[in-house]
Amino acid sequence: MKGFRSVYMVATCAGAALACYLVSLRVASERASLEDVETQIVLAQRDLRVLQTEIGTRGRLAQLERWNASVLAMSAPSADQFVGSSFELAKLTKPEHQVDFQAPVVLASAPAPERKPPMAEPATDDAGAPTPAATPTQLLHEASLKTETREVPVKPAAIVPQAAGPQLMGKSTDRPAAAAKLVDKKSVDKPGLAAAHPVTKPVRIAKVDPLAPLPAKHSAKPSKDHASGQ
């Protein structure tokens, strides 16, 4: 037993040394892979640099200036384009436009009964709903202003059968259909708007109130004879 003691010692030492060596080997391999990553990072940085340089060169300021001169034509802002405070900024907006969507129903009803003989079929539906609020003259005036933009769909319905018959038969057949659809929509929308959501998209509402003022103006231009005759 005693004779083997030195052998055990040697074996222990060798084992310890081997373990240490394995640890250091492991460390070295980890380090090597870390260095690989570092190298990759550096290579990526170099590529980034090259690409940045290329972009910078292609988009150099002198080139941008040339593009601006030939295509974009942007110029330096003038003094009145700067706003000093939020209050000044708020002043720039025009709140008048917002009035539109509060009054549409009322306005539409008012003009309708006055001069709508040619438009009679669609108007009758509308008139039923809005009539109660029809009175104030101011509102009437505003409604007439809006109507100009909305007239378009109404126009063909009123005109086609009377004056524009010979224009294009293909189109004329389509148009009445479109007009009829619009009319339907209006009649459907209006009650809903008036009752459920008074605040909807102003555009919609404007479409809805083609009503009286429009046809009057419209008919005045192309078919004065008819208007006067009727």
Next chain:
Amino acid sequence: MNAPTPALVAPRPERLRLVGQRRQMLAVMHQRLMFGMLVYAGIVALIALRILWLAAFGDHAGRKFELTTLIPERGDIVDRDGEPLARTIDAWIIAIHPNKVIGDKLDLSRKLAQLMPEHSQEQYFALLRSGKPFFYLRRRASPSLVEAVNALGEPGLAIQREPDRLYPQTSLAAHVLGFTDIDGHGAAGAERAFDSLLSDPRTRGKPIVLSISSRVQQALEAELGDAMRHFSAIGAAGVVMDVHTGEVLAMTSLPDFNPNAPGQGASETHFNRAALGVFELGSTFKPFTLAMAMDSGVVSGPGQIYSCPDVLPVYGHLVHDTHPFGRQCSVAEIMMESSNIGMAQIADQVGTERQKAWLKKMGFLDKVEIELKERGRPLTPGSRWGPFETMTIGFGQGIAVAPLQLAMGYATLFDGGIYHPPTILKVGPDHPLKPGRRVFTADTSYRMRSLLRLVVLKGTGKKADAPGYRIGGKTGTAQKLINGRYSQTINITSFAGVFPMDNPRYVVVVMLDEPKATPETYGFTTAGWNVAPVVSRTVSRIAPMLGVTPDLNREPNMAEVLRFVQDPKQGAKKD
């Protein structure tokens, strides 16, 4: 019988001594052996420890030092916003080893001439047969050309990458940046001024941050270039400087060159008119004379009255005015109409000695203090500096300074009178602002504001005004000295402007060399017609970038000067 009988015979004493010696020797030998073994073991242990140490903490043999951090061959130069202005990239080069060519040389030379037509087939052939070991065929070759040359398959052709200096903004700020020579050393501008920093491996990893703002620089170059072409001037220069720190935000000299290919342009395009060129800049000098007079107590304020005849005879010469008053006039009017006669009298009162001392203090008698190596030495009358020269210097004739120096003077005047040397390095933690030295009093500086604003509002510099930006400044039209005589028709026009005048922050100096008259200037070649609009356009482009908000309701205190200005319609003096 003769056999020794040791037991019976006592050893002789000498033998005993011998035995003692041998033991001694043995002991010594043991000691030496032991020592030798110890040394050996020590060395082995050292090596083993070292190996273990290296295994645990050391770098392994394959480690690439250069790649662990990206250090360019030469440091970058960036502008104040970090936009790269100069970089080193790996460019392709195509070279040839004529001795190693194994293919048909005639055939190769024909193909090379097709690909790179800058030389003829005969030249390539002569080159291949010259027997010299190495030739560059093309530096900074395009990838498509490299590919085509590589496809020739000739082993004698060397296609490799080589660090090359690239200026991504091409000619932008060319004179500030400079360029490098074929060996990669700075040959001009910042490349030369900071060459050691840019090439030292310890410092080149960090880019050099210039005070230049590339957007401001571009605006200045574009507007000045337009004016130069429009007025057919032979050259132009411009400087934009921060009043409070002396940082040069833009400095240009036209015509310029492309630092990527510095050899291509004419050599005179390398001349930096803004820093190296010195010019008699004329009336833009007048504010300094007035500030000297105010600081010296010669002029009490803008209301002081001088006699302003149509012509002033002094010291055997005649002084003329472009807008003669022919009456008494106030200092405010002298500035407003840029009166030589009035300013000559003020300069005369300041006197030669005081004028010299002031100019010295302002740095107008020495080379401008800036990092660039291209610095012009001002021209002064020198030993001929008498009372008449004092007068002419008072209105800007007889002294020639660089436009950069003029900008520095205005920055001093409007930074509360404190001088900071101009710098092209961005002021920051790496380059702190050094304390300046006081030249003018703060009061003088303040009172000059409304006087210079008056010039732009009502005087010769009306076209320099940009609505809302409160530009103040002074026009200068100097006759050019040609063959020792002042030309009556050829001018150098300049404008030195400061904005916003109610709280000065930036100086703009622009100069046109020999502008010609055009129909819309009604035949005039004075500064108010050609350079002043450049300032207006440049300021309205750069001021929003520099954080100056236009405000139509703000002005310096004009009440200080307006009451001393006579309304030309009334013709009656207020004072």
